[in-house]
Amino acid sequence: MTEIFGISTQALFGQLLIGLINGAFYAMLSLGLAVIFGLLNIINFAHGAQYMLGAFCAYFLLQFAGVGYWWALVIAPVVVGVTGIVIERTMLAKLYKLDHLYGLLLTFGLALIFQGVFTNYYGSSGQPYRLPEEFAGAFNLGFMYLPKYRAWVIIASLIVCGSTWFVIERTKLCSYLRAATENPAMVQAFGINVPRMITLTYGFGVALAAFAGVMAAPIYQVSPLMGANLIIVVFAVVVIGGMGSILGAVLTGFGLGIVEGLTKVFYPEASNTVIFVIMVIVLLIKPAGLFGRER
Amino acid sequence: MTEPVPALAAVPSAQPRVLVVLGVLAALLALAPFLGFYPVFLMKALCFALFACAFNLLIGFGGLLSFGHAMFLGTAGYVCAHAAKQWGLTPELAILAGTAASGLLGVIVGALAIRRQGIYFAMITLAIAQMMYFFYLQTPFTHGEDGIQSVPRGKLFGVVDLSNTLTMYYFVLVVFLLAFLLIYRIIHSPFGQVLKAIRENEPRAISLGYDAARYKLLAFILSAILAGLAGATKAIVFQLASLTDVHWTMSGEVVLMTLLGGMGTIFGPVVGAFVIISLENYLAAFGEWVTVITGAIFVVCVLAFRRGIVGELAAWWANRGH
Numbered sequence: 001m002t003e004i005f006g007i008s009t010q011a012l013f014g015q016l017l018i019g020l021i022n023g024a025f026y027a028m029l030s031l032g033l034a035v036i037f038g039l040l041n042i043i044n045f046a047h048g049a050q051y052m053l054g055a056f057c058a059y060f061l062l063q064f065a066g067v068g069y070w071w072a073l074v075i076a077p078v079v080v081g082v083t084g085i086v087i088e089r090t091m092l093a094k095l096y097k098l099d100h101l102y103g104l105l106l107t108f109g110l111a112l113i114f115q116g117v118f119t120n121y122y123g124s125s126g127q128p129y130r131l132p133e134e135f136a137g138a139f140n141l142g143f144m145y146l147p148k149y150r151a152w153v154i155i156a157s158l159i160v161c162g163s164t165w166f167v168i169e170r171t172k173l174c175s176y177l178r179a180a181t182e183n184p185a186m187v188q189a190f191g192i193n194v195p196r197m198i199t200l201t202y203g204f205g206v207a208l209a210a211f212a213g214v215m216a217a218p219i220y221q222v223s224p225l226m227g228a229n230l231i232i233v234v235f236a237v238v239v240i241g242g243m244g245s246i247l248g249a250v251l252t253g254f255g256l257g258i259v260e261g262l263t264k265v266f267y268p269e270a271s272n273t274v275i276f277v278i279m280v281i282v283l284l285i286k287p288a289g290l291f292g293r294e295r
Numbered sequence: 296m297t298e299p300v301p302a303l304a305a306v307p308s309a310q311p312r313v314l315v316v317l318g319v320l321a322a323l324l325a326l327a328p329f330l331g332f333y334p335v336f337l338m339k340a341l342c343f344a345l346f347a348c349a350f351n352l353l354i355g356f357g358g359l360l361s362f363g364h365a366m367f368l369g370t371a372g373y374v375c376a377h378a379a380k381q382w383g384l385t386p387e388l389a390i391l392a393g394t395a396a397s398g399l400l401g402v403i404v405g406a407l408a409i410r411r412q413g414i415y416f417a418m419i420t421l422a423i424a425q426m427m428y429f430f431y432l433q434t435p436f437t438h439g440e441d442g443i444q445s446v447p448r449g450k451l452f453g454v455v456d457l458s459n460t461l462t463m464y465y466f467v468l469v470v471f472l473l474a475f476l477l478i479y480r481i482i483h484s485p486f487g488q489v490l491k492a493i494r495e496n497e498p499r500a501i502s503l504g505y506d507a508a509r510y511k512l513l514a515f516i517l518s519a520i521l522a523g524l525a526g527a528t529k530a531i532v533f534q535l536a537s538l539t540d541v542h543w544t545m546s547g548e549v550v551l552m553t554l555l556g557g558m559g560t561i562f563g564p565v566v567g568a569f570v571i572i573s574l575e576n577y578l579a580a581f582g583e584w585v586t587v588i589t590g591a592i593f594v595v596c597v598l599a600f601r602r603g604i605v606g607e608l609a610a611w612w613a614n615r616g617h
Contacts, residue, residue: 109591120583
């Protein structure tokens, strides 16, 4: 690393890393949205709020029960996933025969409720979440320092996305899921419990959001509105990628995170809007999205 | 669309009755300041009622759920406030400028958004609105977090002084009633009927020779213009244009007003706007619980109350005696 290039390459790689981390979260969240949309045909507006719930769950576990990060990574998704299952059984299940927009409106209302309750007790400022000790420090890559936790976020999100992709696209379960999307009545006639499958799918999608929330807790602070603005960006990611394919959602998520990071280096003013601008361009060129098919 | 949004009050025989109700409403609103209602509260409610009516034109009659309508309210507000304060335009010209800006934005956003349908349409409008939010946050003329403050109300046509609250109120009332009549006219025009046909069954409407995309785009632009009119008027009334009006929560609020009042009904959005604005007024002391209550109303409406207040009343009225 030379003096002349020192600052600029460091900034470049630093922002690239931040972009990759953001991309990991875009990927995990748009993956959950795509999984839910694939079977329920509902856009889960509460996804951002459920991501926030996951982070708060980890925060409560540490604060009040002394339960650390690793257990939170398991417990929070399960707890939030179960609330998702309750929501699906008691509310969403009543809406499947109606226009899909009602699902969007219902989950929007739920998001407002969650965010309102937490804002009421915690305000809009963030609560710090202590980094687990094994992640203190950083790897020296020669050209930059890579904090251990950030490396873990990227690896973990790749593992989660990869295994979800494998389960949904490459196992027997996937054929059931896809068949149930095409013709639920017929699949039911073969003795498969479609309503239960739908319930579990929603629970799984929600659990993914909560998992992302726990991952985010040590990096971003735990705050009631942490999911609200993120989810709108994720919607744009989903429009760009098209919800037709799981892999598409993941690739688009990471790709856009990196693009956003690069924009921060070269033209910081546009870093907030670059994803939306890309969405507009994609809509002009390929309205169905990069990986989507027009239905 | 598996189940269309219920359309009511559009039966031809109901038309004279609608006009009678509108007449009574206008008379009540004209008298309201003397019945103990605060004119400022009424003006706020009227601006939001117009905003909700504009939104309803799109969802209730076009079947298009826009989740970014705040961008039209906010854009018109900013342009109107800037025109009145920096360029010194009279209020009616400033409002026209704001409305025109919203219409222009409507042309661009509409042309993009109608390329996708249903849920995607909602997500695209939301994303573009968020982009506009960041644009207004960063661009200098809006003064960021401060907003454009102390916008002069000025003299209407250079003659009538609007700094008098009551005069201002009657100006807002006239704007609202004219816009409402225009919306009523649009809904019952051949254009409105074609729009409904497209909502019910788009492929069939296309096969009958209607250019569905063009009709949807026109509906979107009309809705943007009327939402802009509401935003521009609001900026003059409150002498303020701020980021609140372009934030996504505002887009959610107009959805809520329309849903609560009754999507696809003529008077529903007006009722919804008055209910929500009163609610916010009375619950202001409870802080964030307002958000929770708003969310709860959403959930209840979607689960049990999909026709909204006016829709339920109309259904009850139609079924009486059975």
